Amino acid sequence: MRVIKESKERKNEILDIVEHLFNEKGYAKTTVDDILKESGIAKGTLYYHFKSKEDILSAMIERQIERRKQSIRQIAEDKTISAAEKLFQVITLLSKSGTLADGLHEKENSELHQKSFTRSLMRFAPIMTDIIEQGIKSGEFSTPYPRESVELLFCASQLHDPGVFVWTKEERRRKVEAFFWILELTLGMSDDAKAELYRLAGISKEVSENNG
């Protein structure tokens, strides 16, 4: 019965399970006993590793963010592609599965959503700002407020999160269009950069369509 694992390993195991549970039933509706049942550990064990249910949530979000941060950083440091393409890749990455946790169409997940949103912005914005500044140096972009533009775009992405707002197909199409339009405008994209963005967006149109 008794299996001993390193704290790190056990923690990750628990986080795997709550990630699954929270995304399925939502944070509030997942009880601690659910987590226990699913992971087959005792209550004492859970509270040995985490100090509260919310602590588990924070840890899960932090882990998710850290993973994405690595992916984003990798894109940002890629020397073989333009800033415009980097930006596009990051947007694609983030729009996959909402900005945050997977498929929480549920309301009531405000805690998860809110926490994930603010933490993501704080952690991703600096890297994305780097990308914009690379683009400014290379002449692709031109804006007096790179950081603030990134933050704005980040906020705007909430509009496309089906867990927050529900739109019709047509509304969604318009909103995606508008998003790209605002992107060009606020970043002051050069004609070349625009062309590249549209080329990329054209190729993988699924991005905007999967997102509902």
Added chain:
Amino acid sequence: MRVIKESKERKNEILDIVEHLFNEKGYAKTTVDDILKESGIAKGTLYYHFKSKEDILSAMIERQIERRKQSIRQIAEDKTISAAEKLFQVITLLSKSGTLADGLHEKENSELHQKSFTRSLMRFAPIMTDIIEQGIKSGEFSTPYPRESVELLFCASQLHDPGVFVWTKEERRRKVEAFFWILELTLGMSDDAKAELYRLAGISKEVSENNG
């Protein structure tokens, strides 16, 4: 002890009290018993008028939104001022006391915040879009996406909500600057409109300074 009132009246009385309590302690940390104690009614009475704690939250938010909607509509229908000034007045109105409820510097108010945010956007955006379209007709603004621009600006206002993000004074200054810059850009403001906006923003600079 027993005082009998009409349902409407009692409901409003309760909503007055929860408005106060939720803004002071937050939704999650306010217990139903707190509401009872503060309003001097019994539990059964509360649940006679509302079906759940969350129902109370919804009702409170709905009432707040309805009030603001009246104010915004009034501004939108004012025939004596320009669209630029209308927009400015609406922004001022909304930024007063955050986008939503007053002074919830607390985290953990995600429920209140989230609900209020989405409901506000859905209810206010149409009226604000009207204002933009008036501005387009009068030549003050020019944009292919009036509705989407409004939504974007609305989302962006979260960045200035001290209950969501905490910035230094300098950061906040920059963000307000950036906000106005993006406003001009996305709405395609004419030089006249820009000038008017800056005149108005200059006069009541307190707006951006009170907001922290």
Added chain:
DNA sequence: CCTTATAGACCGACGGTCGGTCTAATAAAT
């Protein structure tokens, strides 16, 4: 004028859920 009835507002003890604590025993690792 005096009962009787009906409805709607009101009451508060109680039930059930859920997060979190505590204890006491135990096994593996160092």
Added chain:
DNA sequence: ATTTATTAGACCGACCGTCGGTCTATAAGG
């Protein structure tokens, strides 16, 4: 031998929500 990880689950207390019953007002019937 001490520390670290684990187990099992009884127990606690805070909370939300329910339920049976009560009070008041107004109206109808005698």
